[in-house]
Amino acid sequence: MCLGEIAQIVQVYDDGSAVIDSDGRRREVLDMTPTGGSLAPGDWVVVHSGFALGRLTAPDAADALSIRATHSVPPRHGLRAPNLLDTEVLP
Numbered sequence: 252m253c254l255g256e257i258a259q260i261v262q263v264y265d266d267g268s269a270v271i272d273s274d275g276r277r278r279e280v281l282d283m284t285p286t287g288g289s290l291a292p293g294d295w296v297v298v299h300s301g302f303a304l305g306r307l308t309a310p311d312a313a314d315a316l317s318i319r320a321t322h323s324v325p326p327r328h329g330l331r332a333p334n335l336l337d338t339e340v341l342p
Contacts, residue, residue, distance in 0.1 A: 255299040260292050271298060309342045316319065 258271035268286075269280050270289065281301040283290055288306070290296065295312035296303040307315065 255297040255304055257312050257319070258296055258298050259312070260290055260294045262292060263290055269303070271303075300304065310317065315320060 256273045256300060258273035260269050261272050261277060262270040263283065266287060268284050269283050270277055271280050280296075280298055280303055283296070283303045290303070290306065297305050318340040
C-alpha cells in the first residue's frame with residue numbers, strides 16, 4: 252500500500268504546479284487541481300505520485316504528522332512481493 256505525503260506548499264506556479272516541502276525535502280508537484288481550489292504558500296496538502304490529492308487544515312496536518320512520527324514505517328526497500336510464478340494452483 253502506498254501512502255500519501257503530508258506537505259506544505261512553498262510556491263505555486265501559474266501552470267497549476269507547485270513546490271512543496273515534505274519532511275524537509277522540497278520537490279515539485281505536477282498537478283494541484285485535484286485539491287478543488289486555489290492554493291497558496293503555507294497551505295497543507297496530501298500528495299501522492301506527483302498529484303495533490305486534497306487540502307488539509309493546519310491542525311489536521313499537525314495531527315497526521317504527529318501520528319506518522321510515532322509509528323514505525325516499514326523500509327522503502329527490502330519488502331518484496333511473493334513470487335507467484337512458482338506457486339501451485341489449487342483446484
